[in-house]
Amino acid sequence: MNSTVDESNVVYTKSLSLIEKTKTKIGQNIDQQFFATPSSEISLKILTNILNEISDPDVLKPVAPHSLYKFLIRLQDFVQDIELSTSAHIAWPIVAYWDNIWFSFLGKDNVHVFYSLTREHNYSISQYSQRLKLYLKNIMCQEDIDRIVCDDIYCLSLASIEDDNIPLYANIAHEFGHALFNNRRLQIETILIKHFATIIFSISNELKQDETVRLKIIKRIHHILLRLASELLSDLIGALFAGPAFYLSLYEMGWGGSKHLWSVKLSPNDENIRSHPGFNFRLGCIRNIIDMKDFFQNLRDEIKRLNMEHLYSALDFIDDIPEGTEEDRVKIHPELDKESQIIQPLLNKYLHEIKREYELFLKEYDEIIRREYAPIIEMTSVNPHNVAELMLRLDKKILPNIIPTPAEPLLGTPARFQDILVASSLYRFNLLLKQKSDSDEHITKSAFNSLSRVERLTMKAIEASFIQQNFKKWNNEG
């Protein structure tokens, strides 16, 4: 074992300097007063405690300098997540609404979430504290890690490029689903294994490899099925908490790609395997969860009552979204992973059975969620009458924050977040469809103008609605 003493010393000194630099950066760049939600403070405190701990030379004695340096490089991403969690980057009325839902959903189990941004055109949630713990394992003993990182924290990253695209905020509910999946992993895994045992057993009988390898492949397939289940369960939560807005949002996220592709990305760490079911299958599952047909029929009636039939186009479009899943296939990458070519044909062979089991699993879990979280589902249910009234207001370029009543046509009753979200999603789709029929020379400017108007009106309405709800709560308490 040839020791590279000199290089280690240099890397060690560079690491010590980076510890101080990171401390200074946190002190200068992060102002706690502007955090969009309070959970950012808990995360910041953990990072500060870690930096203080690793400033102690005794703690660093057994640490590989290269591992320490690599940890500090990674830590910069964790710091940036917190830097971007201020209201300068995050629309606080929206995340405040979702934060209330989170608290009723998982907050009671002492699971926290804070909101940040990603440069990707997508939404994601990560196990902030779990990831930290995993990286800390290379430089700190378990007892110290558990003492310093004692809270369970998630970081929900919003798509920065879409920060004005309010209807896509429905995806936040989907991301909550991933947190539920992790929080109830044991229970969900038990249900899933029951559903998939026969299929996995049949697959294992087709494997010709030696015992250790066979077992490993089976475990990887098990992880792939778990990740797919996590996506579908998250869709279930998205559909239950954000209704048709989530359906439209998911449909939009699937633009451009094949709707039949089930994608799997293997990883050297099985816990990091990523897999996504085909979009048509996902949309079909949502249609089974929320009674879309009933909702849209009622909405049509309400729109007709308001003599606004030109707003039917989005509803007609949704009716025509293709549903077929016969052409579905699984594609696994990266190809440099030797097992991708073994697993791919096996999953394709059993895909029909796998889909059937997922439908049964979702049915079973839908009942569990509706039973356990009835108050949240009641709170987030969408009303077709309200949605039609708000679409009308958007069409008249009026803030969609009030549902008029016969007695109070002007002041009415304050609109609820979820009704605003669905109305805005549907109205926005009407605009996208309308632009297509306009002449090309006008389309760029008019699309921008009309879409940004809807976004601004929606954002203001959500803010007004949030303040009205808070006022109501405060007034009732008084």
Next chain:
Amino acid sequence: MIQDVLSITGEYADLWDYLKSLSHALERANATKNQSVELCDLDYERLIELADFFEDSCVPKTIDRLDSPESLISLLSEKTSSHFTSSIIDFKDRLKENSEFKSWLQNSKVGFEKKASRLTETLREWGKESKREHFPAAVPEKEFRIFYEVLTDLMNDAQIKMYQ
């Protein structure tokens, strides 16, 4: 772009880092023979992790349990100790290719699995004894060298995959 192992991130970078921390603990354990290093809790944890990782990779499970869907349920419910289970093939292959292990195996009557298992036991026992006695036991140099060489090979593999 200049390839830089320390600043690159991603799954294979994580694997490299994991292996590096195991390898560092092994180096420190080896250095106890000169009494130049005093081992800490982190060292012992990393050595146990190395033994677990090695065992998951090279010591076969009783596959007879996979004779029904029910047996599969209990098997899949078991947790492996290491996060990087999918490096199993590489670890086993690398050990089989290791020249010192190969010659050790040739001169012995026991098979690969038994020998691999003995290697892990030696590491575990050394760790236990050193911790209990608060004084490092005699370093099993040959076994440590085999571990170190296999870890180095795996780190090189991970380094190449980082850039692919």
